[in-house]
Amino acid sequence: MRLRVVEADVCIIGAGISAAMVAEKVSERTESRIVVVEAGEKIFNLEDRFEHRARYLAYGENPWPDDHIRGQTAEGIQSRSMCVGGLALHWGGTVPRFTPEDFRLNSMYGVGDDWPFDYDELEPFYQEAEERIGVAGERGPAELDLRSEPYPMPAAPLSYNLLELKEWAEKSGIPFWANPVSKNTVPYRGRNVCQRCDTCNICPTGAKYSPDFTFRQLLADGRIELLTKTLVRRLELEADSDRIERAVAVDRERPGEPVEIRAREFVIASGYVWSAHLLLLSENSRFPDGLANRSGMVGRYLTGHRPASAFVEVPIKLYPGMYSSHSLLSKAFQRPGTLDRYVRHDLRIWTSTTGRSPRLRDDSGRLLLGDEVMADWRERTNTGAARLRAYYDVIPDRDSRLTLDSGLRNQWGDPMPKLTFVDAPESLDLREHTEASIHRVFDRIVQAGGGRVLRQGVQNVYDHPGGGCRMGNDPTTSVVDRFGRSHDHENLFVVGAPTVVSGGCANGTLTFSAMALRSAEVIGKAG
Amino acid sequence: MAKSDRRTFLKRSAAVVPAIVLGPEAAASLHARPQSEVPPAASTTLDAGLLGAVGAAVLPAAELGKSGVDQAVHGFQGWLDGYEPVAELNHGYFSAEIRYTPADPGPRWQAQLEALDAEARKRHEAGFTELGPADRRTLLARHIGREGANGLPGPARADHVAVGLLAWFYATSEANDLCYRARIRKQECRGLEGVGRPPESAP
Numbered sequence: 001m002r003l004r005v006v007e008a009d010v011c012i013i014g015a016g017i018s019a020a021m022v023a024e025k026v027s028e029r030t031e032s033r034i035v036v037v038e039a040g041e042k043i044f045n046l047e048d049r050f051e052h053r054a055r056y057l058a059y060g061e062n063p064w065p066d067d068h069i070r071g072q073t074a075e076g077i078q079s080r081s082m083c084v085g086g087l088a089l090h091w092g093g094t095v096p097r098f099t100p101e102d103f104r105l106n107s108m109y110g111v112g113d114d115w116p117f118d119y120d121e122l123e124p125f126y127q128e129a130e131e132r133i134g135v136a137g138e139r140g141p142a143e144l145d146l147r148s149e150p151y152p153m154p155a156a157p158l159s160y161n162l163l164e165l166k167e168w169a170e171k172s173g174i175p176f177w178a179n180p181v182s183k184n185t186v187p188y189r190g191r192n193v194c195q196r197c198d199t200c201n202i203c204p205t206g207a208k209y210s211p212d213f214t215f216r217q218l219l220a221d222g223r224i225e226l227l228t229k230t231l232v233r234r235l236e237l238e239a240d241s242d243r244i245e246r247a248v249a250v251d252r253e254r255p256g257e258p259v260e261i262r263a264r265e266f267v268i269a270s271g272y273v274w275s276a277h278l279l280l281l282s283e284n285s286r287f288p289d290g291l292a293n294r295s296g297m298v299g300r301y302l303t304g305h306r307p308a309s310a311f312v313e314v315p316i317k318l319y320p321g322m323y324s325s326h327s328l329l330s331k332a333f334q335r336p337g338t339l340d341r342y343v344r345h346d347l348r349i350w351t352s353t354t355g356r357s358p359r360l361r362d363d364s365g366r367l368l369l370g371d372e373v374m375a376d377w378r379e380r381t382n383t384g385a386a387r388l389r390a391y392y393d394v395i396p397d398r399d400s401r402l403t404l405d406s407g408l409r410n411q412w413g414d415p416m417p418k419l420t421f422v423d424a425p426e427s428l429d430l431r432e433h434t435e436a437s438i439h440r441v442f443d444r445i446v447q448a449g450g451g452r453v454l455r456q457g458v459q460n461v462y463d464h465p466g467g468g469c470r471m472g473n474d475p476t477t478s479v480v481d482r483f484g485r486s487h488d489h490e491n492l493f494v495v496g497a498p499t500v501v502s503g504g505c506a507n508g509t510l511t512f513s514a515m516a517l518r519s520a521e522v523i524g525k526a527g
Numbered sequence: 528m529a530k531s532d533r534r535t536f537l538k539r540s541a542a543v544v545p546a547i548v549l550g551p552e553a554a555a556s557l558h559a560r561p562q563s564e565v566p567p568a569a570s571t572t573l574d575a576g577l578l579g580a581v582g583a584a585v586l587p588a589a590e591l592g593k594s595g596v597d598q599a600v601h602g603f604q605g606w607l608d609g610y611e612p613v614a615e616l617n618h619g620y621f622s623a624e625i626r627y628t629p630a631d632p633g634p635r636w637q638a639q640l641e642a643l644d645a646e647a648r649k650r651h652e653a654g655f656t657e658l659g660p661a662d663r664r665t666l667l668a669r670h671i672g673r674e675g676a677n678g679l680p681g682p683a684r685a686d687h688v689a690v691g692l693l694a695w696f697y698a699t700s701e702a703n704d705l706c707y708r709a710r711i712r713k714q715e716c717r718g719l720e721g722v723g724r725p726p727e728s729a730p
Contacts, residue, residue: 055609055614056617057714058606058609059609059610059611059614059628059683060617060681061611061615061616061628062614062616062617063617065615068618068625073623077623078620078621078622078623079618079619079620079621079622080625081618090619156719157719157722157723158723159722159723160722160723160724160725160726163723193718194719195716195718195719196716196717196718196719197714197716197717198714199714201617201619204716205716319707319709319711319725320703320711320713321700321703321711321713321714322711322713322722322726323722324713357679358693358697358706359675359679360671360674360675360678360679360693361675361676367668367675369584369668370585370586370588370589370660370664371587371588371590373585373587373693374590374702374706375587377697377706378706381707461621
């Protein structure tokens with residue numbers, strides 16, 4: 001067996017959006033040799049995307065072929081994407097910021113835990129993330145939408161449908177504005193302008209940001225080395241210290257030739273599943289419960305937010321399909337001020353086709369054929385429909401947790417993770433109150449604007465999951481410090497989603513990216 | 528046309544639109560894709576006459592006219608030509624499960640067309656294509672049974688060929704525009720200009 005050794009100053013494990021942010025920034029600020037190690041494939045396929053999109057639209061086929069690894073999965077995992085670009089290849093590109101309350105839940109409302117920094121400290125990194133990614137947005141009312149500088153690009157324009165829905169919804173007194181998106185409204189960093197193709201999970205023009213663009217540029221400039229199809233199986237310590245010496249990996253194409261990556265600093269950027277998983281896999285005699293885990297917190301406090309939705313008939317003629325991926329946003333309930341009882345959530349509105357799709361049978365069950373199908377469909381489109389959705393934050397329990405499942409192993413014999421998401425007792429106590437409050441907001445909008453709720457409900461999922469390597473000032477209750485540096489290993493960082501304290505009540509990717517950029521301030525500076 | 532040739536033709540046809548947007552160089556790279564990368568496709572060519580007769584009975588013929596019905600039927604056969612059984616389906620959030628397209632529906636659909644024709648001959652002493660629209664619909668209703676009780680399925684999951692044709696047609700941008708009598712052009716890459724105005728009407 002021939003051992004292949006790769007030497008670097010900074011080894012980044014994973015190649016999703018947080019890795020892209022760190023790799024780009026560290027390569028700009030230092031002379032470090034950076035190696036990015038990704039278990040999955042490199043899918044640099046802009047030239048093929050129209051073809052993949054056509055197959056996706058016609059047949060529902062995966063527009064990102066080979067974006068996952070067979071056998072590298074487990075119970076509780078919510079997405080299989082594992083490739084250069086990660087989940088942010090097929091993401092929708094929604095990039096709201098959290099609000100100051102998200103970082104001070106305990107101080108302000110007596111629930112959950114505070115983060116080790118506040119909004120003001122993260123604000124410059126939000127701006128930096130928006131500029132690196134390329135965000136198009138408009139500022140909402142200043143008291144609801146805190147920011148120090150304008151968005152890098154003008155907002156994606158509201159469609160006729162959204163302009164009508166904004167007028168309808170604002171009769172409730174709740175302000176709405178264009179949802180910020182990582183889609184170009186002007187040419188930006190060499191990428192195209194959004195063409196309104198409305199298949200953002202496969203953007204055929206490259207107007208939507210995805211991390212492959214960053215990695216492509218970094219490779220073209222010779223600023224990083226990228227190892228793909230290389231699965232890091234464990235991290236190992238230097239002989240007489242708690243510093244990480246090497247990452248031990250397998251080249252999936254040449255499994256007989258082990259790979260070692262030796263570096264001064266290691267950055268785990270492997271998302272909410274594989275970051276904690278790697279630390280747990282890396283147990284040794286000095287760290288029998290896994291690396292970075294003297295606190296016993298690795299894998300714990302998995303978090304996210306839960307979506308409550310209402311589908312509503314509105315007394316307006318709408319034209320579904322004009323720009324279906326775009327939406328309205330309000331932060332009115334993310335910044336509620338003083339509360340008798342805690343409840344916070346975001347609020348979005350989309351055009352919907354609920355109750356307005358072609359069908360084969362009428363309400364009585366009679367089969368429709370020929371011109372009857374079109375006539376029936378057309379008659380039901382005289383009024384429009386909207387989807388209202390609120391994410392509310394779930395306070396994570398200590399036992400909301402990723403563990404190793406010895407009963408399920410991948411082809412190299414490594415136990416796969418098992419994820420169990422658990423609401424903290426205080427969150428369980430709040431659940432009924434929270435969901436009732438959200439439904440009252442939906443009712444308020446409908447009563448003011450007109451129409452009726454067709455159906456509403458709550459999906460019992462944790463959207464935009466994070467956690468597992470929680471950030472904090474206290475080494476006994478957290479895995480990494482306020483910059484993502486492991487409390488136990490001075491040359492080990494965890495960045496992005498795994499490090500969040502709680503999941504907030506808005507899409508998390510911009511926050512994960514901003515946190516990764518904040519970590520990048522101190523990465524690559526050693527030695 | 529051999530099945531792999533037909534598949535290649537369809538894939539290359541799909542590249543015509545990208546060529547306009549990406550420019551000739553990128554389009555050339557699409558056309559240069561090696562044959563070995565083209566996966567096997569379904570191969571059933573449905574009886575054109577019988578499928579056309581089904582189309583005239585189930586599609587909105589009064590609005591589409593004969594040429595519109597013919598175009599829709601042709602489009603559906605084109606869709607079937609490009610169909611790939613057991614292709615990996617899109618996987619998004621909330622599910623780790625990898626799912627695949629169902630088996631080729633073509634042979635089943637062809638058998639159903641033949642059964643419609645055979646039953647027409649037994650009941651009416653005339654082939655299905657020779658029946659009037661009302662008789663065709665009566666016969667089709669019997670064959671469709673309870674399918675469609677929960678809305679139109681994805682075309683490949685349609686049990687009956689008539690439901691497959693309807694599912695395919697009603698998912699098109701053309702059907703959407705016809706319903707709304709407006710040029711919405713859903714899922715076409717249309718640019719951002721004019722998005723704030725109502726779509727042009729299409730009487």
